[in-house]
Amino acid sequence: MPLPKAELHLHIEGTLEPELAFALAARNGVELPYADTDELRKAYDFADLQSFLNLYYELMAVLRTERDFEDLANAYLARAAAQGVRHAEIFFDPQAHIARGVAMGTVVEGLWRALGSSEEHHGVSTRLILCFLRDESAESALRTLEAAKPYLDRITAVGLDSAEVGHPPAKFREVYEAAAALGLRRVAHAGEEGPPEYITEALDVLGIERVDHGLRCMEDPALVERLVRDRIPLTLCPLSNVRLRTVDTLADHPLPTMLDAGLLCTINSDDPAYFGGYAGDNFDAVRSTLGLSEDRLRELARNSFVASFLEDDEERRARYLAEVEAYEF
Numbered sequence: 001m002p003l004p005k006a007e008l009h010l011h012i013e014g015t016l017e018p019e020l021a022f023a024l025a026a027r028n029g030v031e032l033p034y035a036d037t038d039e040l041r042k043a044y045d046f047a048d049l050q051s052f053l054n055l056y057y058e059l060m061a062v063l064r065t066e067r068d069f070e071d072l073a074n075a076y077l078a079r080a081a082a083q084g085v086r087h088a089e090i091f092f093d094p095q096a097h098i099a100r101g102v103a104m105g106t107v108v109e110g111l112w113r114a115l116g117s118s119e120e121h122h123g124v125s126t127r128l129i130l131c132f133l134r135d136e137s138a139e140s141a142l143r144t145l146e147a148a149k150p151y152l153d154r155i156t157a158v159g160l161d162s163a164e165v166g167h168p169p170a171k172f173r174e175v176y177e178a179a180a181a182l183g184l185r186r187v188a189h190a191g192e193e194g195p196p197e198y199i200t201e202a203l204d205v206l207g208i209e210r211v212d213h214g215l216r217c218m219e220d221p222a223l224v225e226r227l228v229r230d231r232i233p234l235t236l237c238p239l240s241n242v243r244l245r246t247v248d249t250l251a252d253h254p255l256p257t258m259l260d261a262g263l264l265c266t267i268n269s270d271d272p273a274y275f276g277g278y279a280g281d282n283f284d285a286v287r288s289t290l291g292l293s294e295d296r297l298r299e300l301a302r303n304s305f306v307a308s309f310l311e312d313d314e315e316r317r318a319r320y321l322a323e324v325e326a327y328e329f
């Protein structure tokens with residue numbers, strides 16, 4: 001039995017495996033510029049975040065109907081469950097779909113068809129996090145939040161993703177204020193490729209409660225001290241960092257140093273179809289390559305539930321945490 005864990009940094013569009021991409025392309029009559037899944041897989045050789053994002057947005061063309069989003073989410077939930085994920089807080093990128101003529105309602109209702117029955121079918125509880133694309137305008141983000149208003153009972157938080165450098169968090173102050181006023185929780189990608197100042201800005205200006213990635217906080221000791229003191233969780237994605245060349249090799253990953261510093265780190269898969277592994281694969285990789293002890297692995301699993309947005313269901317959180325403590329390696 002795998003270690004029980006929560007996944008807090010997972011882009012549902014990044015779970016689109018090549019086989020499903022081709023199946024949905026055939027179902028929807030969409031032409032993909034790759035001959036087959038092998039040729040597509042060969043394109044998964046990324047130089048940086050942008051080179052990944054180009055393919056990530058290109059393949060989304062196959063996602064058109066509610067059923068497509070339902071199938072995508074069910075495929076992820078089944079894989080995640082098999083790797084010990086008990087709770088998943090799932091990002092989606094509505095602007096990338098609305099721009100292609102796919103309505104907010106199609107995306108949310110389609111995802112919900114899978115998420116709404118996920119406990120029953122997969123044994124995984126879920127939350128949805130609507131992400132704004134930081135390389136789009138602040139006005140577009142505000143329009144997106146407006147379009148999400150009929151679906152707020154299904155959305156727990158807002159996030160910020162896509163190309164980071166050159167798009168500092170402060171651009172989205174207004175939409176984050178509006179989201180908070182609607183009762184939504186707040187997270188943001190910061191310090192993946194961007195500088196530590198973006199992390200500080202996301203905390204101060206956007207009021208985020210959790211930092212997605214946050215790897216580059218290690219360049220600013222005062223920021224590390226603040227993150228430790230305020231128990232701000234970081235959602236790290238080790239295999240993603242290797243594939244997008246944020247770190248040279250997994251052996252160079254700062255995770256052990258970050259844990260030693262007292263940071264509240266969690267381990268996640270980001271875009272598992274593209275980066276070579278789901279949540280359990282990320283745990284296995286850091287365990288074998290970084291030599292993490294069983295105590296450290298248990299700490300990472302515990303952190304994932306502590307950092308999750310389960311404030312509306314503390315009984316469940318307590319149950320998950322008890323599973324972590326009882327786990328035998």
Ligand code: HPA
Pocket residue numbers: 011014049056161162163189192240270271
């Ligand atoms: O790793 C990521 N970083 C930023 N934006 C993203 N959108 C999907 N995955 C990512």
Ligand SMILES: [Zn+2]
Pocket residue numbers: 009010011161189212270
């Ligand atoms: Zn991400």
